[in-house]
Amino acid sequence: MEIKTYIHKVQYYETDQMGVVHHSNYIRWFEEARIYYLEESNLNYENLEAEGIMSPVTAVECRYKSPAKFGQSVKIDTKLQNFNGITFSITYEVTDLKTGEIRAEGSSSHCFLGKGGKLISLKKENKKYYEMFSLLVN
Amino acid sequence: MEIKTYIHKVQYYETDQMGVVHHSNYIRWFEEARIYYLEESNLNYENLEAEGIMSPVTAVECRYKSPAKFGQSVKIDTKLQNFNGITFSITYEVTDLKTGEIRAEGSSSHCFLGKGGKLISLKKENKKYYEMFSLLVN
Amino acid sequence: MEIKTYIHKVQYYETDQMGVVHHSNYIRWFEEARIYYLEESNLNYENLEAEGIMSPVTAVECRYKSPAKFGQSVKIDTKLQNFNGITFSITYEVTDLKTGEIRAEGSSSHCFLGKGGKLISLKKENKKYYEMFSLLVN
Amino acid sequence: MEIKTYIHKVQYYETDQMGVVHHSNYIRWFEEARIYYLEESNLNYENLEAEGIMSPVTAVECRYKSPAKFGQSVKIDTKLQNFNGITFSITYEVTDLKTGEIRAEGSSSHCFLGKGGKLISLKKENKKYYEMFSLLVN
Numbered sequence: 443m444e445i446k447t448y449i450h451k452v453q454y455y456e457t458d459q460m461g462v463v464h465h466s467n468y469i470r471w472f473e474e475a476r477i478y479y480l481e482e483s484n485l486n487y488e489n490l491e492a493e494g495i496m497s498p499v500t501a502v503e504c505r506y507k508s509p510a511k512f513g514q515s516v517k518i519d520t521k522l523q524n525f526n527g528i529t530f531s532i533t534y535e536v537t538d539l540k541t542g543e544i545r546a547e548g549s550s551s552h553c554f555l556g557k558g559g560k561l562i563s564l565k566k567e568n569k570k571y572y573e574m575f576s577l578l579v580n
Numbered sequence: 581m582e583i584k585t586y587i588h589k590v591q592y593y594e595t596d597q598m599g600v601v602h603h604s605n606y607i608r609w610f611e612e613a614r615i616y617y618l619e620e621s622n623l624n625y626e627n628l629e630a631e632g633i634m635s636p637v638t639a640v641e642c643r644y645k646s647p648a649k650f651g652q653s654v655k656i657d658t659k660l661q662n663f664n665g666i667t668f669s670i671t672y673e674v675t676d677l678k679t680g681e682i683r684a685e686g687s688s689s690h691c692f693l694g695k696g697g698k699l700i701s702l703k704k705e706n707k708k709y710y711e712m713f714s715l716l717v718n
Numbered sequence: 719m720e721i722k723t724y725i726h727k728v729q730y731y732e733t734d735q736m737g738v739v740h741h742s743n744y745i746r747w748f749e750e751a752r753i754y755y756l757e758e759s760n761l762n763y764e765n766l767e768a769e770g771i772m773s774p775v776t777a778v779e780c781r782y783k784s785p786a787k788f789g790q791s792v793k794i795d796t797k798l799q800n801f802n803g804i805t806f807s808i809t810y811e812v813t814d815l816k817t818g819e820i821r822a823e824g825s826s827s828h829c830f831l832g833k834g835g836k837l838i839s840l841k842k843e844n845k846k847y848y849e850m851f852s853l854l855v856n
Numbered sequence: 857m858e859i860k861t862y863i864h865k866v867q868y869y870e871t872d873q874m875g876v877v878h879h880s881n882y883i884r885w886f887e888e889a890r891i892y893y894l895e896e897s898n899l900n901y902e903n904l905e906a907e908g909i910m911s912p913v914t915a916v917e918c919r920y921k922s923p924a925k926f927g928q929s930v931k932i933d934t935k936l937q938n939f940n941g942i943t944f945s946i947t948y949e950v951t952d953l954k955t956g957e958i959r960a961e962g963s964s965s966h967c968f969l970g971k972g973g974k975l976i977s978l979k980k981e982n983k984k985y986y987e988m989f990s991l992l993v994n
Contacts, residue, residue: 453887477867513900594871604869607727780917
């Protein structure tokens with residue numbers, strides 16, 4: 443089970459009037475980290491979409507532990523889990539880059555859609571990607 | 581247990597290249613619906629913040645059922661639950677305004693912070709708001 | 719020259735740590751007001767896109783006069799100008815709904831793209847829309 | 857007149873249903889590049905705000921030349937200009953990192969606010985920062 447680490451620098455426009463990062467941005471950071479994870483595994487999103495495969499989010503959850511602030515960077519440890527050819531999930535741990543303090547933990551669930559937006563089994567429709575995904579969870 | 585219904589019109593800038601609303605925006609819609617719910621219950625966020633009370637999100641989750649698209653509007657049924665003076669949660673059901681098709685379901689959890697960002701019990705610190713919140717869950 | 723008025727309620731997630739609306743959101747409000755303007759003129763964006771016509775932004779500018787805050791609503795007066803079949807521009811005046819204080823003024827410029835993303839003249843490619851746009855500037 | 861170069865990787869959530877980056881995000885990229893520029897010049901935003909100085913955007917404009925897409929990165933060349941102690945402006949040139957194709961050009965104008973949100977002259981209120989800003993435009 444490979445873990446990959448993505449670093450995000452907090453942007454000013456990500457803060458809200460509470461003086462901390464608005465909670466919705468963590469969901470976007472999860473996406474950044476997920477796309478990075480797949481890229482680093484040669485499973486680039488652009489390539490998937492070019493082959494007519496989309497992998498939308500079917501569920502997402504995030505538990506907020508401490509607020510990230512402008513001027514800080516976060517480290518997101520990402521792990522692909524529960525891949526079965528039809529669905530998979532990814533877990534995320536967001537920590538402060540400097541202090542290691544946990545900012546948030548969460549996960550996202552995904553399926554695969556083929557052309558026309560139909561649910562597909564990667565095992566049947568795209569052996570190459572099926573094997574690449576399988577490698578990541580073993 | 582009072583339910584309030586909020587309507588949101590899908591914006592162009594909320595779509596992504598999949599041709600549907602980007603999943604992170606539902607978390608923002610939950611916030612819109614929550615703020616509306618509290619306003620309609622005379623628990624305006626601005627008033628709370630003016631009294632030095634903040635109510636940050638401690639967790640959020642969303643399950644996506646069907647994609648909302650530009651040109652559509654959604655109806656969000658919002659319900660306050662599990663208020664105990666220290667924490668509460670809110671559930672959201674997002675449906676298409678026209679067809680009633682379910683778009684997403686989710687929830688958010690919250691605590692109360694006083695001046696200086698300390699966790700507070702509303703029961704101890706602000707009887708007025710404690711009673712107003714209590715009314716909503718009975 | 720018809721003016722249409724759109725109302726936007728400031729959202730919490732639109733604020734930043736300065737305690738006011740982040741300046742980038744005004745560009746999104748311009749889009750909301752523009753789409754509303756076109757809808758009210760029977761020039762719905764969805765219909766345009768369904769006919770294979772897109773109308774991307776070629777330039778945008780905004781001058782900020784006073785900050786909008788959470789809990790307020792703004793009124794955006796929108797006016798279509800300089801339509802010549804190939805390009806047009808829209809001007810926006812954002813004022814506080816209650817006090818009338820000017821928040822921002824700005825404009826956006828647009829062209830028309832046909833299928834394949836080529837620049838088109840609406841006069842040649844789509845007489846119906848050409849005439850509808852023309853009506854708005856006279 | 858120093859130029860600094862900032863690199864931004866296009867995010868999936870920055871795209872819209874036209875299949876390209878939504879135009880409002882360039883305004884956010886300008887902010888990223890501006891903050892980077894100031895940091896690299898030892899004029900960190902956090903430090904400025906810690907001294908009670910804010911530097912809000914008074915105007916912004918952007919001309920779009922070609923669309924940036926998901927999977928690409930852009931290079932933003934940033935230059936501080938017209939600093940007079942009371943206001944300054946910054947210009948931005950956004951090009952594709954790989955091909956050098958121009959994506960957009962723009963600028964932002966800024967003033968300085970002190971505690972209480974009053975307009976201030978940096979020359980009078982903060983000699984240290986006045987000199988640091990001056991160095992950048994000579």
